[in-house]
Amino acid sequence: MNNQQIIKETQLWFKKGLGCMAGKLEFAKERYMFCVVSDKSDIEVSFSHFINQLQNKKISVCLFICDNQEIISQKSVEPVIRYLSQLFAPINGCKSEDILKWWCF
Secondary structure, eight states: OOHHHHHHHHHHHHHHHOOOHHHHHHHHTTOEEEEEEOSHHHHHHHHHHHHHHHHTTSOSEEEEEEOOHHHHTOSSHHHHHHHHHHHTHHHHSSOHHHHHHHTTO
16 A cells, blocks of 8 residues: 555544544644654654644644554564654654653563
8 A cells, every 4th residue: 555545544534433523623624644654754854844834833733654564563562662662763852762661661
């Protein structure tokens, strides 16, 4: 599935399955931003774009969608948390090791 298909499928779920009323309202106003990311560069570019859109009051929410089939297929949460902590390290202000300590790994 390519990135556009992933985003369209996610948007369809938001349209039909989102249970949060505030989220539904923001989604209906097209204030959600969906980003498919696979590496730190994707995260940095997408986050920078999100901050710009947020400052211009065009977007209120950003959903990062990690498209990594190897990670998605994991049976344990630990490798997923390790992967995500490293992936998001450039924008979260914490070292990935500190995040992992919080999760007690």
